[in-house]
Amino acid sequence: MKQTKRRFPVKAFVFINLLLAMAATMAFTSGGGNRSTDSSPVTVKKDSITSIKAFRQVYTVLMSARCMNCHPSGDIPLQGDDNHLHTMSPRRGNDGKGVYAMKCSNCHQSTNTPGLHTPPGNPNWHLPPANMKMVFQGRTPHQLAKQLIDPRQNGNKDLKKLIAHADDGLVVGAWNPGDGRTLPPMSHDAFKKAWITWLTTGAYAPKGK
Amino acid sequence: MTNITINGTPHQVDADPDMPLLWVIRDIIGLTGTKYGCGVAQCGACVIHLNGDAVRSCVTKLSRATGKQIVTIEGLSKNNDHPAQLAWNEEQVPQCGYCHSGQIMSAAVLLRDNPHPTDADIDAGMAGNICRCGTYQRIRKAIHLAAELQRKEGASK
Numbered sequence: 001m002k003q004t005k006r007r008f009p010v011k012a013f014v015f016i017n018l019l020l021a022m023a024a025t026m027a028f029t030s031g032g033g034n035r036s037t038d039s040s041p042v043t044v045k046k047d048s049i050t051s052i053k054a055f056r057q058v059y060t061v062l063m064s065a066r067c068m069n070c071h072p073s074g075d076i077p078l079q080g081d082d083n084h085l086h087t088m089s090p091r092r093g094n095d096g097k098g099v100y101a102m103k104c105s106n107c108h109q110s111t112n113t114p115g116l117h118t119p120p121g122n123p124n125w126h127l128p129p130a131n132m133k134m135v136f137q138g139r140t141p142h143q144l145a146k147q148l149i150d151p152r153q154n155g156n157k158d159l160k161k162l163i164a165h166a167d168d169g170l171v172v173g174a175w176n177p178g179d180g181r182t183l184p185p186m187s188h189d190a191f192k193k194a195w196i197t198w199l200t201t202g203a204y205a206p207k208g209k
Numbered sequence: 210m211t212n213i214t215i216n217g218t219p220h221q222v223d224a225d226p227d228m229p230l231l232w233v234i235r236d237i238i239g240l241t242g243t244k245y246g247c248g249v250a251q252c253g254a255c256v257i258h259l260n261g262d263a264v265r266s267c268v269t270k271l272s273r274a275t276g277k278q279i280v281t282i283e284g285l286s287k288n289n290d291h292p293a294q295l296a297w298n299e300e301q302v303p304q305c306g307y308c309h310s311g312q313i314m315s316a317a318v319l320l321r322d323n324p325h326p327t328d329a330d331i332d333a334g335m336a337g338n339i340c341r342c343g344t345y346q347r348i349r350k351a352i353h354l355a356a357e358l359q360r361k362e363g364a365s366k
Contacts, residue, residue, distance in 0.1 A: 087251065088337040100322050100334030101263035101315035107250035113268045118249045184328075 042159050044200055051201035057186065057194035059141045064184045066174035070127050072138035077127055081182050083137070096127040112178035120178035121175040124170055128155070145198075145205035162199055213274050216284025217239065218256055226272035230264075231255045233271050234281060242282040242310045246339075253338030256311040257281050263318040282310035285317060292362060293317050296355035304342035312338045316352050326352060 061067060069078035074087050075092040093099040098106070108125040112118075128134040133156055136144060147153045149162070157165060165171060173187045184191065198204075210221045213237055222233055229233045229248075234240050234257065243266060246254030250265040257266045257278040259273070285291045296302075303309045312335070319326055319334035326334065331352050339349070 036220075087334075090337065091333050100319040101256065102334060102337050103262060106256075106262055106264045107268060109268060109270065109273065113250070115249065117251075119268060 003148075010078040033200065037098075037159065042163065042204060044159070044197055048202060048204045050207050051198050051204040054194045054197035055141065055145055055204070055206060058191065058198055058207050059144060061174075061184045061186060061191045061194075062144065065176075065182060066184050067171075068136045070133055072127070073129075073137040078137070079095045092127045092130055092133075094130045097125075097131040101149050112176065112180065116180045118178065120181065122170055126170075140208055141206040142208040145203065149199075149203045159199060159203075163196055166195045211275055212272055213271070213277070213279060216281060217277045217278075222271065226270060226275075228267045229267050230257070230271055230274055230279070231257075231266035233274075234266060234279070237246055240281050242284050243309060244307055246308065246311070251339075252308070252311075253315060254308050256314040256338065258314060258318065261318070261321075263315050266272055266324045275321075279285060280314075282314060284357065285314065292355040292358040293318060293320060293351070295358055296351040297355045300347050300351040302344055302347040302351045304340075308338060308342075309321040312348060316348070316355065319352065322356055324356060324359060324363075326356055 021118060060072075065078070065083060066082045069080075069083060069086075072078050074085075076089050077092075078084060079086045088102070090102045090104065091099045093103075098104045098140040104125045104127075107119045109119065110123040111121040115120060132153070134147070134153065134155065144201065154162070172188060174184050177183065186194075210223055211226060213220050213222060213233070215234065218241065220238060222237055224233055224237060231243060231245060234243050235245070243257055244254040245267060246252035248267045250268045253265065255265055255267040256263050258264075258278075259269065260277045260342075286294060291313075293313045297313060300313075315335055315338050318332065323330050323334070328349060331349050335348065335352070
């Protein structure tokens with residue numbers, strides 16, 4: 001009797017642990033954070049060297065004018081390759097879409113306006129909202145990598161949503177910036193590849209402050 | 210043909226859908242209160258209301274206005290008695306006057322969205338309307354007065 005009593009809890013313990021391990025693996029591979037509607041897992045194969053190398057490429061794109069100008073440290077967007085404050089000083093507003101008569105879409109149409117120094121366009125032109133500013137300007141590679149994978153700072157995005165964000169209309173719009181504007185330092189395909197590589201190899205942050 | 214409504218009146222316009230709305234308003238419909246300033250959304254002289262938003266008509270295509278309500282300076286009020294118009298008159302705001310239909314249209318949106326604007330709110334809301342005569346101090350004063358008139362108007366209703 002004593003032996004039977006001992007064996008049963010051991011078997012149950014092993015079984016429960018197996019279930020917990022499977023659940024933990026599934027939770028890890030789906031990225032954690034907010035649940036995505038698509039339940040298929042994202043496979044993460046940790047490789048810090050590959051991950052950091054990929055992020056170095058990602059960082060050059062995110063810090064280029066086409067991305068950083070709408071991720072300013074203040075509440076006024078930036079303009080130009082020198083990242084100067086947007087003329088007319090339009091404000092972020094609570095929803096990131098401007099204030100009063102100074103809404104982004106009052107000038108920025110759904111498509112680029114032809115000609116030099118005319119407003120670039122996108123149907124969803126906006127800054128990040130006031131409660132989730134997602135600042136790029138001034139961030140070191142270490143700081144930006146940490147920020148990008150933190151759902152409390154990245155717009156509540158889990159791994160799946162982060163991967164999908166590479167194809168977001170406003171992100172892709174950086175490669176169609178309108179006449180006379182410099183493109184990001186690599187193609188969108190190359191950026192997307194580096195972005196996904198960084199995320200699926202563990203999303204490591206380069207060392208530093 | 211494109212169907213648009215300007216100041217409550219429906220119009221059928223035979224024009225390229227890419228034509229700037231400013232061209233349609235001025236050259237086809239004949240309402241010339243809205244002004245051409247820079248043509249690249251930098252100055253604010255061409256501000257109109259499109260479904261209540263203070264859009265710049267020089268870069269807004271006709272196609273964007275299809276089925277929407279357009280209001281120009283001529284339609285802001287029935288008797289030129291919008292609080293901003295009354296205040297502009299009271300404070301003798303314009304000098305040359307060229308930019309002021311755009312200024313008033315922007316101010317009207319500010320006053321609608323914020324009936325108690327501070328100086329900082331006025332600066333934020335009006336920063337996109339340039340006045341080369343430099344009437345900014347009088348514009349700010351007039352917007353404060355318009356806010357007061359609007360409140361009184363609201364209280365008397």
